Amino acid sequence: MMIEQILDEQQEPLVNIRNMSVSFDGQAVLRDINLKIPAGETLVLLGESGCGKTVLMKTIIGLVQPDWGEVLFDGQDINTLNEQQLSHLRLRFGFVFQNAALFDSMTIGQNVAFPLRQHGRFSGAQVRDMVIARLSEVGLPDSVVQKKPAELSGGMRKRVGLARALIMNPELIMYDEPTTGLDPIMSDVINELIIRTRRRNPVTSIVVTHDMNTARKVADRLVMLMPLHRLKPGESQIVFDGIPADLDTTRDRRVRQFVNGEAGERLMELRSQNPYESTQVGDHS
């Protein structure tokens, strides 16, 4: 056990975020974040809207520049790379966007083939075979190839987004709220696809979600962030870091509240901001 621990400590994590802070227009979103993600792990980032989960994920791929700190991917500091080096490194990432972010002007086939055409040296037939194989992996028939994104349902678009993210066999795949806006059945289909993707490919995954079903089902490890304005002075923004089973035993009230979907003191905040409602509450009492 001791030897394993020592080896783990010596092994460089695939993603290593050190003392990272991000702000937009002077407003801090992330402060002093430290996070290590070992290769092969599926990490779920939890937290309420606006706490900076998506921003954290976008800093890993270099879409958002931190004000402070380092983001190391496989030992390389993302922010020291030039545009060409970053483009090359991004081939090792797959990103599934919240609303799929498919290109409206292209067909589904062209969307999925985009990374191949951008970087690969493949013949038309090879590209077509690879696109159809990836689409069938996510449960979509060949007939969608010629369709435009607007002709597909939300769930289908998300699956196309997943197929596009997987086409270059990435080492790190990031999912931004993969089940938001989907019905429970389609949400479970997406959860299964995330799990299957990990089984088929030796891939590290980061999943940003609010959906506790998704979190419990796919996570090896969960990290919960809090918005900065809800923290005590000097408190870390990461309020939970553990395995799914730890969620049920945590003593942090904020984490329990999030996991159980309870508004708690937020209702009192609503009442205090609404004079009409606070009068009503006062009247009843």
Next chain:
Amino acid sequence: MTTRLPRSETIWPNFYRVGVSSLPVIALTGTFIGMVLAVQSYFQFRQIGLETRLGAVINMTLVRELGPVLAATMLAGRVGSAMAAELGTMRVTEQIDALAAMGANPIHYLVVPRFLACLFLIPTLTVMADFMGVAGGNFLGVYWLEIDIHHYWSNSIRAVTNFDLMVGLIKSVFFGAAIAMVSCYQGFNCTAGAEGVGRASTNSFVQSFVMILLLDLILGIILDNFYFLFYPNGASFF
């Protein structure tokens, strides 16, 4: 930006949109402006018996000023604001982030083809606006207002030189570059929501139009000074 050309599948749709789809509206505007110029100037010139000089006035105005400015204004309204709205929607729906996430350079993929299309095709649109304006002015002046065709054209040929045509075309290249840069900048910096996209589109047109007028003035002065530098005894434009 200039290290390698974008792929043809990104170039041709933009060239088509700028060069072909904009052609009818620019031709129509050019024709009407030529005719309006003829109508407006005719009565003033007839009072002093110089109606045969109308060709010189109309053609000089079109070739040096109105042709390039009108072609650029129509391009800013028709293509520039559409570019800003399209890129703005791509920004809002994270399609630009998706491009970057897949290792494509969004500037190279989205801006360069639009910039090249505006830069290379606006001179041809200007020639079209000039030609249709000249034709419209000729039609109204010669066939409607019955000005003598020989004097109309001989005065025109004496007044309008190749340099005037070049001034218009050189200006148009700058206008095209300004339209592409302003529109792409507005699209890339679009704020979230339908309102943000609408604002990007409106700002793109307004800023492009102001840039066109400003460049028109500055380039007019600079190019005339160049002319006097090479031909000190040339006719005065001031």
